[in-house]
Amino acid sequence: MSENHIRQALRLHFLYAETYSFPKEWSFQESMTPYSMIRYIVKGAAQFVIDETIYHLEENDIIYIPQGSTLCCDALTDEFSFMSIRFTASLPIPGSEGRPEMLGMDSKVKCTDPQIKQYFQSIINEKNANNRGKQYTLRGYLELIVGYIISASDASLAKPDKPKNMKLDNKNDNRVEIVLAHMLNHYKENITIEEMSRMVNLSSASLRRLFKRHTGKSPSDFLIELKMVVAAKRILETDERISDIAYEVGIKDPNYFSRIFKKYYRVTPVSYRQLARE
Known part of the structure; x- marks a missing residue:
């Protein structure tokens, strides 16, 4: 061809x-x-x-x-x-x-x-x-x-x-694509593996294997990383409180949010904002 x-x-x-x-x-x-x-x-x-x-x-x-x-x-x-x-x-x-x-x-x-x-x-x-x-x-x-x-x-x-x-x-298997699209459009929600599995008519274990094979990450890891990317953008571009931004991306515990954020960006959310504005 x-x-x-x-x-x-x-x-x-x-x-x-x-x-x-x-x-x-x-x-x-x-x-x-x-x-x-x-x-x-x-x-x-x-x-x-x-x-x-x-x-x-x-x-x-x-x-x-x-x-x-x-x-x-x-x-x-x-x-x-x-x-x-x-x-x-x-x-x-x-x-x-x-x-x-x-x-x-x-x-x-x-x-x-x-x-x-x-x-x-x-x-x-x-x-x-x-x-x-x-x-x-x-x-x-x-x-x-x-x-x-x-x-x-x-x-x-x-x-x-x-x-x-x-x-x-x-x-010829668009099931991971369906799950990815849903995550990208509903990152504020805490989507469970069971919900995602039902969307594509797979067992939870099968979806984890398929998702990992296509993306290199588990569904939960991918969703958390997506939340952090969105949160980082909000931290840089707005004056919203960190706790409010955490809530907006579906994380109700500000302390947990700060720990996860630091894992991905190597600084706390407050320091991330300060570094950007100094």
Whole structure:
């Protein structure tokens, strides 16, 4: 099957999008990404390490992080912000497993079209819309962005970075994707493994195994990490009390919230806010 036929058959499944801002001290410890991500650097600079390859990112750079990659990040400027889109990709074609090498994209491209930045912003604005056509709109913007990255990769004459293949979920099993989407849209709730299992008609043990195989994390660990990411954004961008932010992400005990937050960010929530504003 030709590259064009495979690209035509590719299905992108939008999960979540948001804008994130961090201080210079921000550091994201190495972790495996359970979905693909595309990030647009809005302000500042940072160093990303994807599968042991180092990328220096500045304003208007776009970075593609394939599903299943290991990722760690460090901010290099006093303020660093980016727009991030999370998604999965699949090919609904029998025998297409093992063919993602035909969909290679450069990991990093410089965005020279201001409309692409607007597509990122439109996705973030649209994700909370309450209309029946929302998923089609979100997927449309996502496909425009992916199309731009592929075109920019094809047009690049000098390629210092090894192109990254778009890793696909070709197991024809969207149960993990359903659970992920539910978590991303209901992170405020303390969803139990039993509830998630019923959503996809699996036993709790089977869902844990399937989720771990696809994401590298247990459902509970993934949900807690998601709560911490949302909470960190609120801590940086608002003056809300830490206890209120903890409650907003579904953690009623502020002391427990502080312990978990420090585990992920290496400082307390109060220190995290102070460091960002000094």
